[in-house]
Amino acid sequence: MRVRKLANEKETDMKSGRTDSARRWVAACLMAGLAAVSGVANAAFAIRGDAVFDDDTGLLWERAVNKPGNDVANWGEAKAYAEGLTLAGKDDWRLPTIAELTELYDDLKKSGVCTADCTGDRGPFVGIKSPIWSATQPDMNDPFSHSALNFFVGNSLIYSDFNNIPFAWAVRDGDVSDVPLPAAGWLLLSGLGGLGLLRRRRTI
Numbered sequence: 001m002r003v004r005k006l007a008n009e010k011e012t013d014m015k016s017g018r019t020d021s022a023r024r025w026v027a028a029c030l031m032a033g034l035a036a037v038s039g040v041a042n043a044a045f046a047i048r049g050d051a052v053f054d055d056d057t058g059l060l061w062e063r064a065v066n067k068p069g070n071d072v073a074n075w076g077e078a079k080a081y082a083e084g085l086t087l088a089g090k091d092d093w094r095l096p097t098i099a100e101l102t103e104l105y106d107d108l109k110k111s112g113v114c115t116a117d118c119t120g121d122r123g124p125f126v127g128i129k130s131p132i133w134s135a136t137q138p139d140m141n142d143p144f145s146h147s148a149l150n151f152f153v154g155n156s157l158i159y160s161d162f163n164n165i166p167f168a169w170a171v172r173d174g175d176v177s178d179v180p181l182p183a184a185g186w187l188l189l190s191g192l193g194g195l196g197l198l199r200r201r202r203t204i
Contacts, residue, residue, distance in 0.1 A: 045111065045124045051088035052124045053174055056107050059100060062087060062170040066127025070168045075146050075161035078133040078168035085170050093170040098136040098156055100171060101149040109154075118151045129167040131157055 044055040052061045062070075062085070069085075072078045078095060085093040096104070108114050113123040119130050130151035138147050138158055148157045148166040159166055 045107075047124045049088040051090070054104060054107055056110070057100070057103050058174045059096075059104075060088070060090070060172050060174040061104065061125070062093070063124060064126040065129050065132075065167065065169050070129065072133075072166075072168045073164045075133055075159070075163075075166075078166070079135070081168045082170040087170070090172055093172045095133060095135040096169065096171040098134040098138075098147040098149060101132055101134055101169075102154065102156070105149060105151060105154045116153055118154075129169075131159075131166045132169045133159075133166040 046053045046055065047063065048060065050063050052063045053059075054061060064070075069081050072081055082093050082095045085091070087093065105118055108118045108122055108125075109116075111123055119128045122128055128151055131148035132151060134147045134149060136147040137143065137145070138156075139145060144161045145158055146161060148159050149155075150157055
């Protein structure tokens with residue numbers, strides 16, 4: 001009887017040890033997931049082949065800005081380049097608005113890849129140029145000028161459509177297939193799933 005009692009106590013101790021380990025694992029997942037989620041206020045970029053998804057705005061951006069096609073002669077060529085682009089399996093690209101360019105510039109700074117000058121290789125983007133043409137027409141009385149964003153300091157500029165200084169950078173509205181499930185999401189799901197298993201064991 002004493003041998004059986006000792007065996008039962010040993011088995012109970014082992015089960016208790018496994019439960020404690022499981023609890024620590026669940027707690028670690030939940031804490032790591034919550035810590036990661038608390039940083040979601042910072043912009044997050046996810047590479048999608050030759051494109052980059054901006055989690056903050058839901059926009060999908062052309063990843064490389066230093067290709068020959070981006071070095072256009074004027075606004076009309078920039079528009080034609082963006083709208084004729086087929087990239088990352090998508091063919092509905094366009095020129096961004098000045099507000100979208102400004103948001104991207106701000107998100108680059110939020111992510112910590114630049115402080116003021118956001119040109120060059122920054123984060124997942126390759127060869128960011130400046131200034132960048134936008135689809136925004138600042139003066140309705142002047143149909144031959146559009147805004148461009150200065151990626152050296154983030155201010156908006158106005159250029160004649162015939163000016164060959166700005167560059168083209170294509171964007172499109174992201175869809176469900178572009179949205180990544182961040183590591184924080186996996187950690188939280190793992191933690192919550194483990195919590196559910198522990199509760200189930202307790203009721204059995």
